[in-house]
Amino acid sequence: MFNVRSIVLLVVSYVVIPRLTFLPTNVHTLLILFGPFLLPRVVDWIDVARATGRSVPIRPVPPRVQHALNLLFVSAVVCLGLSLPRFAPENIFLKTQSHIRTETSVLFVRLRHLRELTGEDEVLRAKFASVRNKLLYLAYGPDSLLNCVWCSTANANDEQNYFLYSLPKIAMSHIAQLTVLGLATSSLVGAEGSRFRTHVTIAGLLMMVVEIWYLRTYDIITNKRATFVQDLDSAHWRIRFMRYMTFAVVDIALAFVLWATSTNRWLAKPVPIAERLELTTRQAEETLNRMRALGLLTNSVNRDPALRGVREGYWRTEGQVMAETVQDEVVTEEVNKVIRGMDFSALQGRVGDIADGVLKGIDSLRARRRKQMGTVRTGTYTEVRMHLGGSHWYCT
Known part of the structure; x- marks a missing residue:
């Protein structure tokens, strides 16, 4: 049976996704193959999450979670700062806008016009003799x-x-x-x-593995084939x-x-039934x-003549x-002013709604009581004797 949701998912899977040609080839192929199967599951998962969230009231951020949020905020700010070029090592080719085939002497002459050369620059000048x-x-x-003093070895490794x-x-x-x-995700x-x-x-771990794998499989010869300065891959x-x-x-x-x-x-996550029962029992006991x-306080006041007189x-x-x-005339005038400004028709409607709600609650309590009383399958209640300690039911 087709509905609006299934039609939309079909259109997205077989019309929209194939036209996303700006995506990388591998990602585009995976979306075309698995999109029609994954999209309905993702939508169902979102619907279940939203339906579950509606049954639980929203609450403020717990204090311990607030500490984790502060830690993540500081970490994100530090990472964003470290990603800026100011905190990265200097790239001589980018700074001088030079190609890899530029002569080493010309490269460092351009660098000398931009800043003073250091001892590290002299070491790089000697090493840049090799492409x-x-x-x-x-x-x-x-x-x-x-x-790295041991990296350059004679075995070309x-x-x-x-x-x-x-x-x-x-x-x-x-x-x-x-x-x-x-x-941020610890037991604290x-x-x-x-x-x-x-x-x-x-x-x-996946981020670390991906970066190590990419650097290990990176082909450094790619820059040797670059034609223009803009083609250099730093x-x-x-x-x-x-x-x-x-x-x-x-x-x-996160x-x-x-x-x-x-x-x-x-x-x-809804509160477990056992926890809700425990909380309700504790509140009832309190x-x-x-x-x-x-x-006890009322009895004490009533029995003591002095306290009873004070009350x-x-x-x-x-x-x-x-x-x-x-x-008082001022109070009477203010009360009359408030009464004249009241909308009694709206007030009557609100009172009626409240009364209806109270009656519905009473009816539900009666229905629940009848249901509890109906659990007795055999016998009829013939006598009820009330005592101070409670009530006793006798069945025949």
Whole structure:
């Protein structure tokens, strides 16, 4: 049976998705293959989440979740700051707008016109005599080329050595991100955060694996085939920018998920029946204790002549004060003014609605009582004897 939703999903799956040609080829192919099967499940999942959220009232952000949100906010700001070019190592080719085939002497002459040369620049000048070192510079950054003393070996395995040298620095950034995600979803935050601990751990490990895999399979010869300066691929700087931007996006997404779920705006979990029964029982016991205390206090006041006189004197004085207040001309004028401004027809409708609600509640209580009384399958109630300790029912 077709409905509006199924028609919309069919149009999106077989008309809209095939026309998204701006997406990468692999992503486009996966969407075409699995889109018609995944879209209905995603929509059903969203409907279930919304239906569950409607049955649970919205609440403020718990204090421990607020601490996790503050941590994620600080982490996202730091990652966004680290992604800026100001905090990244200097790219000589980008700064001087030079091609990889530019002579080394010309490259550093251009750099000298922009700033003073340092000792590291002199070391780079010597290393840039080889074009392969320029390619390694663009792929692994200046630190690897300057400080890795064992990377350049005679067995022509320098690229793997530079990759191994860069691996600890990459892993440390991801470990720091995993630490932030772990703290935000730890038991210190409570059940609101720990329910997503597995998901964020998988996401953090996946980011690290993807970056390491991409750098390991990166072909440094790509820059050698570049024709123009704009075609140079500064892989080290691009990967660094994407790494910190991804960290910031993940932190913001986790913060939004924690905020939405902890306030019952999304994926709200209804209170378990056992917990609700325990809470209701506790409230009933507290109310009963208060009623007992009030009864004891009332009995004490009634039995003590002095306290009983104080109470009667209070109500006698209260009646005199209220009678004098009502008889005051200013009060009478204000009361008449309020009465003249009241809409009695609307008030009558509201009173009728309240009365109807009370009657419906009474009817529901009666129906529930009849249902409870109807659970007795055999016998008829013939006698009810009331005692001070309660009521006793006898069946024949």
